[in-house]
Amino acid sequence: MAKQIEGQMTFEFDQRPTIKGFPELRWTGKRPYRSTQYYPAQLRESYGEPVDGWMNKIFWGDNLQVMSHMLKEYRGKIDLIYIDPPFDSKADYKKKIEIKGIGTAESDSTSFEEKQYGDIWANDEYLQFMYERLILLRELLSDKGTIYLHCDWHKAGFLRCMMDEVFGANNFVDEIVWGYEDIGSRAVKYFKRKHDTIFMYQKTSSEDRVFNIIRKRLSESTIKRYQPYFDEEGKITYKQLKESNPGVFAKLKGIPEDLDQPWLDINNGAPLSDWWVDISALKNGFAESTGYPTQKPEELVERIMKASTNPGDLVFDCFMGSGTTQKVAMRLGRRFIGADINLGAIQITTKRLLSSAEELGEKDGIDKIYGGFEIYNVNNYDFFRNPVEAKELLIQALEIQPFPKTDVWDGELDGRMVKIMPVNHIATKADLEELKSNLPYKLYEKRKAENPNKPVEKITIVCMGHEPDLKGSLEQELSEYKFDIEIVDILKDKSDLQLKREAEAEVVREGNKLVIRAFYPMNLLQKLSMQKESVDEWRQLVESIMIDWNFDGVVMQPAVTDIPGKNEMVQGVYDIPKNAGTIKVKIIDLLSESLEVEV
Secondary structure, three states, X not given: OEEEEOOEEXXXXXXXXOXXXXXXXXXXXXXXXXXXXXXXXEEEEEEOOOEOOEOEEEEEOOHHHHHHHHHHHHOOOEEEEEEOOOOOOOEEEEOOEEEOOOEEEOOOOOOOOOEEEEEOOOHHHHHHHHHHHHHHHHHHEEEEEEEEEEEOOOOHHHHHHHHHHHHOHHHEEEEEEEEOOOOOOOOOOOOOOOEEEEEEEEOOOOOOOOOOOOEEOOOHHHHHHOHHHOOOOOEEEHHHHHHHOHHHHHHOOOOOOOOOOEEEEOOOEEEOOOEEOOOOOOOOOOOXXXXXXXXXXXXXXXXXXXXXXXXXXXXXXXXXXXXXXXXXXXXOOOEEEEEEOOHHHHHHHHHHHHHOHHHOOOOOOOOOOOOXXXXXXXXXXXXXXXXXXXXXXXXXXXXXXXXXXXXXXXXXEOOEEEEEOOOOOOEOOOOHHHHHHHOOHHHHHHHHHHOOOOOOOEEEEEEOOEOOOHHHHHHHHOHHHOOEEEEEEHHHHHHHOOOOOOOEEEEEEEOOEEEEEEEEOHHHHHHHHHHOOOOOOHHXXXXXXXXXXXXXXXXXXXXXXXXXXXXXXXXXXXXXOOOOOOOEEEEEEOOOOEEEEEO
16 A cells, blocks of 8 residues: 655555464564655666567666665566575675786785675674565565575575565475586585575465476486387377376376376476576686676576566566576566666676677567666665675775674774664664664663763764654664764765765767777776786776767667677777767776766
């Protein structure tokens, strides 16, 4: 249900009823998530043309706010959700940087590094993060839809319980094991961990849920075993199996109503089980590898998509990463929506979709391809590439003394404990619940007893915008401890901070040519100087160039997408069409930072 409150649209969710014996996962600070507000989105770029009135959509922003934005139009309309969320692997994921003409530099903690995201969580923080997002995903999923959640041994047990709670244990469909024995392991005191788990749930028990049987090649032993039963076409139907081998037939599940359908087919194989060991994990040398950490193989996502959607269905992935789901959806003739909080993920996905346009539909004979897509910002915060970088830059800019990873504070500044709130949305009272649940109250009771008239703690909250009553609300709820609270709002104070050095470029018109004479990506050049690397020309530092010959001042619609091959460089000189007006050039460097210039 949606309603207006003080000019703000909010959405409320139905809570699952309490049922005797119904499992429910508990954790410290667990907060119900019964409503959210609508967040605006700004259209920034557009590529291609709509098909049947549809343009695919990519959102840059916190996926909680992206999904809150989507509820207005897409509630109950998503046919398939595939998510590969953080695994809580206790690692910071970094990216290899390849300078054209130099080679590869491997990121580390002291030199040239590009962190994509941190996967280090406090247990309760992780569970609340996933809980809120699964509730929104359930609201977006259609009654006939299916959701696949990809995880591994770190949190699979918790997530299975949480999925039962949010979607209902009776809506569990399958647990798929994806094994990848070909990847090495350093395990010496336990069995090698060589599989991921993919949980499959439906929204309701609707008979309309899409499921297409996926077949795998028959083994030689299976063919030999059932050789006497194959008909002239090399098939064994369910009817033939029932007549010739009733014991095997009796053990089968999911038998189709039409028993004339093939059970085994020498040419097309047998129905696939939930044990997938025929798809390799990606390595850097693989053709489809983008270098993005945690990228999954296209074949894996393709199998899921073919099983649970038909052409034209709508697919959603709110942990988009390198855009594998989006690329596969486009190629298979499915519509898609994607979201990620990392700017690098947005840039890589854009490049990947544009580069793969020529192969669309070729492999599967798809009649209708939805090739156009739009890129949106949610809340329009353009300061950081990713949350890991954001926290580091804020600590540096504010001269905060950082603390090791804790459940409470990020550092200390002038005797005040500092908490940096999530940077891609305004700080809300709900965001403070985690802080309040982890405060050291026993220590505060001791301080209060020793000095009853003094604050037990001086706190600085750093945020990117905030609800107007944030400070007052926190002071009221913790009034017995007399906290000294201050709010540092980066949106108001950003003019006083040097968060990062902006790129510079020299772009000119020379007759009927657009010429990029120079490009200086300051942050990348700083990293290169630390790495003691040098480049001969600016093109070695550029990932791609987009040009809109008639920029309307709002939405960029590139007519030129200069995306060179791995060992090639951008052109840097372009023919200006006769009807050109205001020209907008977007230059994306190897760190996925971009500079936009109007000529």
